[in-house]
Each structure stands twice: as structure tokens, then as C-alpha cells.
Amino acid sequence: MDYLSSGFSRVDSSEDPAVFLSCLQTLCSLPYFQSYKKKSLQLLNPGPGSRILEIGSGLGQDAASLARMVGRSGMVAAIDSSRKMIEAAGKGFKNAESIRCCLADACNLPLCDGAFDGARADRVLQHIPDPERAFSEMVRTVRDSGRLVVYEPDWGTFIISPGKKEICRTMTQLFGDTFPSGWIGRQLPGLFREEGLKNIRIRAETFHTGDLHLAIRVFDLVNNAHRAGQMGLVSPGQAEGRLDELRRAHERGRFFCSYTGFLVCGEKPGRQTPFPQE
Secondary structure, three states, X not given: OOOHHHHHHHHHHOOOOHHHHHHHHHHHOOHHHHHHHHHHHHHHOOOOOOEEEEEOOOOOHHHHHHHXXXXXXXXXXXXXXXXXXXXXXXXXXXXXXXEEEEEOOOOOOOOOOOOEEEEEEEOOHHHOOOHHHHHHHHHHHEXXXXXXXXXXXXXXXXXXXXXXXXXXXXXXXXXXXOOOOOOHHHHHHHHHHHOOXXXXXXXXXXXXXXXXXXXXXXXXXXXXXXXXHHOOOOOHHHHHHHHHHHHHHHHOOOOEEEEEEEEXXXXXXXXXXXXXXX
């Protein structure tokens, strides 16, 4: 069984890679994700001729946006650990001369120190068991005064309503705990400070929806409930009952779920440059 929380780190060996591609397509279509992505690009603020590193490029939409910002004289290095993701992204890069795709491990980047003017990662560190190492690699490859921008969810903030407290807590905690680094969102500011970055800015971005069908696609609710039953965290009857409860709540307009992610940016020490005005 492929689970969204634990499967993105091994898409190439997945039984059905299309599940992960479809999830990314859904997320990119939602206003919440489009909004914070736009903010992250504004904070990175690459100009024509800039060299930008995109870690975990996925389907490549963000790399394509960066390529338009840096122009033909610039370069975007689109890094992903999945060959299938690189192949899917490459289909949209045929006319993007400034994009260079690279299959690589974020914790061991085959890139020179200070090679880039900026670096960006979006919902990537949550899928890496050693996010500190991956972030340190990002910092290493950015020049002095270069900018780094990272967005990550914090799955400790994941909530679903309605439901009995203990079963709700079990289901949401299981989803968060099966990410390799499910609490990375709250840890980001500390990583930025530990790496000595300056001008650190932090934004909390909360996603919410009352659409159960969307939540099933985004948060893997059905598979997560069955997983809880298989692990003995709840009984199979409780797992099915939980799903029925959410379906009834959706019909009455009572379903609700949300989580909070954190958008963090900072600069490597060096010549100080102001962040763009919001």
C-alpha cells in the first residue's frame, strides 16, 4: 500500500507512482498552495541572470515559474530524488532553456559551495529523515548574502472534526508520525538560526477545508484510517465507523479539517540586502 505520508521518499519503487503525481497536481490547483508559493517566490526575489536551486522540484511548476523570473541569462537547478518526478517535470521543460534537471539526494548535493544566488524548498524536508543535513546542504550551495526560502507543514497542528477526542487524536497523530519529519514546520526557525542565517522572517500559513472529498485526496484519510486499524491503534470497526462519521458530517456541513505550515526565509551572512516589501 502506498501512503502519502510515508511514500514520497520512495516514489520510484511505488506500486502506483501516479498516486503521488495526482496528489501534487491537486495541491498545485488549490488557492492556499498557490498563495504561499507566490509569497515564497517573492521572498526569494530572483532577478534576471540569477542562479537558483530548487530542492524537490516535483512536477516542476515552481521551477518553471523561477525560470521565467531569471530569464534566459539565468539558471534554475531543479533537483529531485525521484527519476519518475524528473521525467514528469521534464515534459513541461522542453522550451525552458534555463532549467537544468538533476537526479540527486538532497542530503548529498553534487554541487559546488556558493554556486547559487538563492535556494528554495517546498514541502520537501518533511519527507527526509535527516532534514538538518538537507538544509545544511542548501545553505552550503548558496553564496554569501544569498537567500533561502523554505515552506513546511507542521503535522502536529493537523485537526479533523467532528469525532470522539481519542479516536480523532489517534488518526491525526498517526498521519503526522508516519512522515519521516512530520514536525519540521516548527523546527524551521531553529534550523535557520543554527546555520547562522540573518534577516529571518517567519509566516504561519493555515490551510482549512470543509470538503471531505478534497481532504481524502490531500490527507489520505481513508488509507490512514485503515492503516490505524491494521496497526491495532483502533479496531477495524472503529476505523470504518470513523469514516462513516466523517461522511455523515460532510453531508450536514459539519466536516472541517486544517493544518498550519510555516514559510521561513533568511540570508547567508554577507552584504545586507533588504527583503522585498509585502
